[in-house]
Amino acid sequence: MIKVWGRSTSSNVQTVMWTLAELGLENERINVGGAFGGNDTADYLAMNPHGLIPVLQDEPDVTLWESTAITRYLLAKYGDESIYPNDPAVRAKGDMWADWAKGTFAPVLMYKVFWTLVRTPKADRDMAMLAESVEQLKTLLSNAERLLAKQPWISGDQLGYGDLIFGHLLYRYYTLPIDRADLPALQAYYDELTARTAYSENVMISYESLRVE
Numbered sequence: 001m002i003k004v005w006g007r008s009t010s011s012n013v014q015t016v017m018w019t020l021a022e023l024g025l026e027n028e029r030i031n032v033g034g035a036f037g038g039n040d041t042a043d044y045l046a047m048n049p050h051g052l053i054p055v056l057q058d059e060p061d062v063t064l065w066e067s068t069a070i071t072r073y074l075l076a077k078y079g080d081e082s083i084y085p086n087d088p089a090v091r092a093k094g095d096m097w098a099d100w101a102k103g104t105f106a107p108v109l110m111y112k113v114f115w116t117l118v119r120t121p122k123a124d125r126d127m128a129m130l131a132e133s134v135e136q137l138k139t140l141l142s143n144a145e146r147l148l149a150k151q152p153w154i155s156g157d158q159l160g161y162g163d164l165i166f167g168h169l170l171y172r173y174y175t176l177p178i179d180r181a182d183l184p185a186l187q188a189y190y191d192e193l194t195a196r197t198a199y200s201e202n203v204m205i206s207y208e209s210l211r212v213e
Ligand SMILES: N[C@@H](CCC(=O)N[C@@H](CS)C(=O)NCC(=O)O)C(=O)O
Pocket: 010, 011, 012, 013, 032, 033, 034, 039, 051, 052, 053, 054, 065, 066, 067, 068
C-alpha cells in the first residue's frame, strides 16, 4: 500500500493527500514532523536526505520527496488523460500555473503572511512586511482571477496538476485574518474546491496546533 510520511497540518503533505484522494488511492499516512518529530532519524534521512515532509513510498521500491514531484508521479502513474493530459501543450498549461503557485504565490502566502500571523510570536512580527505581502497577494491573485473568469479550473476544463498545486493554498488564504481583494471567480473556484470531499477531508485541516502567540 502507498505510504505517506508527514503530519496532516503540513500544506505540502496536504497536496499529496488531496491528490491521492482525487485518484481514489488507498494509503497509510504516518505522523512525522513538527511536534511528532521523527524526521531526523537515520531511517528517515535515508528516505529524504533533507529531513522534510512529505515522503511517499510506493511498492515495490519507489521512495520520493518534494510534494510537486510526488504529485506528478502519482498523476503519471495512476491518473488518466482528464487529470494529467498526455498532450504536452495541454499539460504545460497546468504546469505553468503549478510552477507559479509553488515558486511565486506560495512563498508570499506561506513564508511571509502565514508564517507571520501563525508561526511568529506577536512581539516579533514584522507588520510592515506583512502589509506589503498582503497587497502583493491581491496583485498575484488578480492574475488567477482573470484565468478563472475564462475557464473552470486552473488546469483548463478539468481539475489537474495546476489545481492540486495552487488550490490547496487557498484554504489558508481564505481562513487567515487578512484583507482580500474582491475576486468573484476565485471565490467561486474556492467554493467548488471546498465542496469536494477529497479537498475538505485532506486540505481543510485546522492549523491551530501550529500557532505561536
Ligand atoms: N519543497 C518541499 C518543502 C517541504 C517542507 O518544507 N516541508 C515542511 C512542512 S510543510 C517540513 O518538513 N517542515 C519540518 C517539519 O514539519 O518538521 C515540498 O514541497 O515537499
